[in-house]
Amino acid sequence: MDIANYGFIGCGNMGGSLARAVCKTVGETQVLLADKATVKAELLAEELKCSTADIKEVANNCKYIFLGVKPQVMKLALDEISDILRNRNDRYILISMAAGVTISKLKEMLGFDCPIIRIMPNTPVSAGKGMILYTPDNNVFMDEIGEFNAALRFAGKLDKLEENLIDSATAVSGCGPAFVYLFAEAMADAGVECGLARHKALEYAIQTLSGAAELMQSTGKHPAVLKDEVCSPGGSTIEGVHALEDNGFRGTVMSAVKASFEKTKKL
DSSP states (O other): OOOOSEEEEOOSHHHHHHHHHHHHHHOGGGEEEEOSSHHHHHHHHHHHTOEEOOHHHHHHHOSEEEEOOOGGGHHHHHHHHHHHHHTOOSOOEEEEOOTTOOHHHHHHHHTSOOOEEEEEOOGGGGGTOEEEEEEEOTTSOHHHHHHHHHHTGGGEEEEEOOGGGHHHHIIIIITHHHHHHHHHHHHHHHHHHTTOOHHHHHHHHHHHHHHHHHHHHHHOOOHHHHHHHHOOTTOHHHHHHHHHHHTTHHHHHHHHHHHHHHHHHHO
16 A cells, blocks of 8 residues: 555544545545545545545554544544554654644543644535634644645635634634524525525525625625625615614624534533
8 A cells, every 4th residue: 555645534524525625735645544434434535536544554654644533532543543653653743623622632642742733624625615723733843834734725724723712713613604504594584485486595695695705805894894885874784784683683693603612612
């Protein structure tokens, strides 16, 4: 088996999406996939034209090892590969995407110190439009951070963040897509109530959200300024904004993000 630079332990939705992005950058020969559910890894490998292995082979051969396992099973996964990692004489970096699991906790689970990058991607990485927050520990070199960023460039935007802010940011970008989907569904439901066909109402809601996000990004204008530009004096839009405010729209959204933040801290 050729030695691959990038290995994925766990090929679920998030691990699989990041593997797809990395394959676009480094090529399929540089990516190795492993999952306890071997069929999951095999199906993804068939799609991406890359190789599969067991998790011990990934731990023994890859430089960048993505840990795509859930927080509650992270200890079991690390127990299986800790001896292999401890005895390696070459350079490797663990990349954990487990929500709420700190770098110090990962090292405690391992029982020794090693280079770690903690990341928190969101589901839009599967469309190449994700937000990936990351925190490297002091053992990760600058050129490795650059290589890591380059490998994930087709997944979306990456932003380096202090670890004590990861949970706060996760509540916005990690949980946020679910809130956006609820808003899109509600807009479509309202369109149906007003007489639109369901597929048309959903199409208009999706395009509106996409276009509004693109406008914010391309102009750099504050959302309040863009909102004001839509609201004509005595018009339909300001009437709708009033209805949203009457029902505590902004306060409800803030409460949702705060609730997600509190839950993440408990994980």
